[in-house]
Amino acid sequence: MIACVAVIGHQNNPLYIQSFTEADDALKLHHIVHCSLDVVEERVNNPKKSGPTLNETFLGLLYPTENYKVYGYLTNTKVKFILVTTDLDVRDADVRNFFRRFHAAYVDAVSNPFHVPGKKITSKTFAERVSNIVKSFGLSSAG
Amino acid sequence: MIGVGKIKQYSNVLDRSLSKGKQEVSLSAFAFLFSELVQYNQTQVDNISELERRLEDAGYAVGARVLELLCHREKGNRRETRLLGILSFVHSTVWKVLFGKVADSLEKGTEHEDEYMISEKELLVNRFISIPKDMGTFNCGAFVAGIVRGVLDGAGFPAVVTAHFVPMEGQQRPRTTILIKFAEEVLRREARLG
Numbered sequence: 001m002i003a004c005v006a007v008i009g010h011q012n013n014p015l016y017i018q019s020f021t022e023a024d025d026a027l028k029l030h031h032i033v034h035c036s037l038d039v040v041e042e043r044v045n046n047p048k049k050s051g052p053t054l055n056e057t058f059l060g061l062l063y064p065t066e067n068y069k070v071y072g073y074l075t076n077t078k079v080k081f082i083l084v085t086t087d088l089d090v091r092d093a094d095v096r097n098f099f100r101r102f103h104a105a106y107v108d109a110v111s112n113p114f115h116v117p118g119k120k121i122t123s124k125t126f127a128e129r130v131s132n133i134v135k136s137f138g139l140s141s142a143g
Numbered sequence: 144m145i146g147v148g149k150i151k152q153y154s155n156v157l158d159r160s161l162s163k164g165k166q167e168v169s170l171s172a173f174a175f176l177f178s179e180l181v182q183y184n185q186t187q188v189d190n191i192s193e194l195e196r197r198l199e200d201a202g203y204a205v206g207a208r209v210l211e212l213l214c215h216r217e218k219g220n221r222r223e224t225r226l227l228g229i230l231s232f233v234h235s236t237v238w239k240v241l242f243g244k245v246a247d248s249l250e251k252g253t254e255h256e257d258e259y260m261i262s263e264k265e266l267l268v269n270r271f272i273s274i275p276k277d278m279g280t281f282n283c284g285a286f287v288a289g290i291v292r293g294v295l296d297g298a299g300f301p302a303v304v305t306a307h308f309v310p311m312e313g314q315q316r317p318r319t320t321i322l323i324k325f326a327e328e329v330l331r332r333e334a335r336l337g
Binding site: 078103110111 | 204207208215297
């Protein structure tokens with residue numbers, strides 16, 4: 001079950017935050033996303049190993065909390081995608097696939113000439129595509 | 144007789160499935176659009192430098208989006224952190240996607256450490272444009288300079304980018320050069336990375 005997805009701009013300003021649980025803990029999810037930004041900064045500034053993995057876009061599992069797992073993805077323009085999920089066993093390939101489709105939806109949203117870079121993403125098409133991707137993520141990893 | 148042949152062709156075309164289409168736009172369509180863009184901006188401003196700035200701002204928006212798109216499409220998805228890396232990215236990949244070929248040459252400036260030049264025998268956007276004498280050194284390549292500035296800025300390399308005509312002996316039309324001057328912090332960071 002995906003709890004929340006977030007797109008954070010390159011100055012750490014939120015561009016899009018959407019939670020997919022029915023409970024009212026949106027604030028807690030926002031807080032988790034905010035804390036995970038620190039981990040992203042640390043990963044970017046101190047690469048664990050040099051060489052071919054130096055500039056990877058997929059950052060992997062950022063940190064596990066009591067019942068959530070947080071995954072990160074960094075694009076070329078320092079825009080970060082954060083995924084908070086409550087699943088206990090999530091395959092790496094599934095998360096990579098998710099981020100790939102999410103990146104495609106993000107690129108399409110930014111290509112809109114009426115979108116101001118640095119402002120929130122207000123496109124309804126983007127929101128629909130994201131919720132489709134989230135729904136299919138749950139189905140594919142259940143099997 | 145000719146009419147009969149045409150009718151047969153039409154019913155077949157409708158039966159065929161839709162093709163994916165080419166990834167290219169016709170040059171004349173782009174030339175029309177660009178000439179209208181320049182004309183529209185010309186009516187809004189009073190002087191040359193303002194016109195150049197507006198074209199550059201238009202290019203900046205394009206550059207930012209082109210960077211996002213290309214980084215998503217490229218297999219291997221590496222983030223460029225080195226100066227030479229981002230310059231060769233602009234010089235080959237961006238140019239190939241925008242103009243269908245790589246840029247003619249990439250050179251390092253001799254006078255200053257922070258200057259690089261991408262030159263092109265004739266910029267595609269300037270192909271159907273001739274500058275009247277009273278406009279002086281105005282160059283519609285300011286649009287392309289804006290695109291390069293958008294790409295560099297989005298990737299984290301703030302720079303000042305301008306377009307210039309460089310007369311070459313032996314050829315009647317001058318070559319166009321995009322001059323890239325990187326900001327201080329980029330050079331400091333590059334020196335730190337070693």
